[in-house]
Amino acid sequence: MRRAVLLGLAMFTLAAPQILTATCHAADSINPQADFKAFRKYFTERFTNVPLNDFVNGPYSMDAGLRKQWLEIDAFPPYQFALDKGKEMFNTPFKNGKTYGDCFPNKGIGVRQDYPYFDTKSGEVITLDVALNQCREANGEKPFDYSKDDMAALTAYMAYTSRGKRFDIKIPDDPRALAAYEKGEEYFYTRRGQLNFSCASCHVQNPGGHLRTEVLAPALGIVAAMPIYRSEWGGMGTISRRFTSCNSQVRATPLKPEDELYRDVEYYLSYMSNGLPISGPGARP
Amino acid sequence: MASTIRMRAIANGETTEVQALVQHPMDSGFVKDSKGNLIPPHYIEVLEFQHAGKTVFTAFWGPAVAKDPYVKFSFKGAQKGDDLIISWVDNKGQSDSVVGKIQ
Numbered sequence A: 001m002r003r004a005v006l007l008g009l010a011m012f013t014l015a016a017p018q019i020l021t022a023t024c025h026a027a028d029s030i031n032p033q034a035d036f037k038a039f040r041k042y043f044t045e046r047f048t049n050v051p052l053n054d055f056v057n058g059p060y061s062m063d064a065g066l067r068k069q070w071l072e073i074d075a076f077p078p079y080q081f082a083l084d085k086g087k088e089m090f091n092t093p094f095k096n097g098k099t100y101g102d103c104f105p106n107k108g109i110g111v112r113q114d115y116p117y118f119d120t121k122s123g124e125v126i127t128l129d130v131a132l133n134q135c136r137e138a139n140g141e142k143p144f145d146y147s148k149d150d151m152a153a154l155t156a157y158m159a160y161t162s163r164g165k166r167f168d169i170k171i172p173d174d175p176r177a178l179a180a181y182e183k184g185e186e187y188f189y190t191r192r193g194q195l196n197f198s199c200a201s202c203h204v205q206n207p208g209g210h211l212r213t214e215v216l217a218p219a220l221g222i223v224a225a226m227p228i229y230r231s232e233w234g235g236m237g238t239i240s241r242r243f244t245s246c247n248s249q250v251r252a253t254p255l256k257p258e259d260e261l262y263r264d265v266e267y268y269l270s271y272m273s274n275g276l277p278i279s280g281p282g283a284r285p
Numbered sequence B: 001m002a003s004t005i006r007m008r009a010i011a012n013g014e015t016t017e018v019q020a021l022v023q024h025p026m027d028s029g030f031v032k033d034s035k036g037n038l039i040p041p042h043y044i045e046v047l048e049f050q051h052a053g054k055t056v057f058t059a060f061w062g063p064a065v066a067k068d069p070y071v072k073f074s075f076k077g078a079q080k081g082d083d084l085i086i087s088w089v090d091n092k093g094q095s096d097s098v099v100g101k102i103q
Helices: A002-028 A032-046 A052-061 A064-074 A080-091 A128-138 A149-160 A175-189 A199-203 A239-249 A260-272
Strands: A117-119 A124-126 A228-230 A235-237 A282-284 B005-012 B015-022 B044-051 B054-060 B070-076 B083-090 B095-101
Touching: A032 A175, A032 A260, A052 A064, A052 A282, A064 A282, A080 A149, A117 A175, A124 A128, A124 A175, A124 A260, A128 A149, A149 A235, A175 A199, A175 A260, A235 A239, A239 A260, B005 B083, B005 B095, B015 B044, B015 B083, B044 B070, B054 B070
Parallel strands: A228 A282
Antiparallel strands: A117 A124, A228 A235, B005 B015, B015 B070, B044 B054, B044 B083, B083 B095
């Protein structure tokens, strides 16, 4: 563990100039476009031999051996059962006869890349998971747990129908949208927990590095593969599950799944991934 | 309920390559749940592949095999379009089987 921390510090020193440029923009005034450019530049210049569209494959874009295993696994993906279940759930009408498709543009097929979006009516970031539960409640059904099982199966199917479509996250001309973006960015770069790690400590400063046996995924495109089947979990998990377990791993107290701040982080990360293809559902070690 | 077995068998000249994924908790009996109670053992004991009335592959599995297990093997003597029967039985006597076509 000490070695990992020291390595982290060393990496931080190396990466510091780029990080500073990325956050300096934000400090002057909130400028998502400049952030986006700096963020993209940082990753593409650091990993010159990784094709841009490959960042969505997380650790597999970083490690050749892991990639080989994954290609073998992906011929018979472990998320297949969840995907089949999600498809069945998606096409089964609620008690009132309506379906999930009725709540979404294009009947919910191929729309994953537009989420999360900023809802100017409620003044909040709405993720796909939240939209699905809102849809359930509007039709008199109980909301699902945000972490796994049913929610993961549904989002897996919706991501699957959107594979290859490129993230198209918009920040509307609304000060509340910019504030949400900024809060998400701040959360992402703020250190927390007993280990004093920020999200960025691992996923910006150290992608491709190891955390024990695991290869860290780059923050660029990290949300494109969600939801994921993780062998470590022995099952499917949503973005919420990823956020809460990341927080516990650095020994911080996780927020509630789909907490406003988590949604802001997803908004920030998805905006940073604009133009990258949806690759979910994914399989991760 | 949907089948617990997903299979793909591809005839490639002489040999047929078979891949299968089985949905099963494969509880070892040594793991506790969040309340501290032991989760009783529940695992597949026998997995069998049959082609033309003959068993071509048998796996004696046990508590050490991971959840939702995957298996891959190849055998000789099958043609494209033949049936391949896959079945499993677990320690609780539950079972499932599926008939797949060799592609």
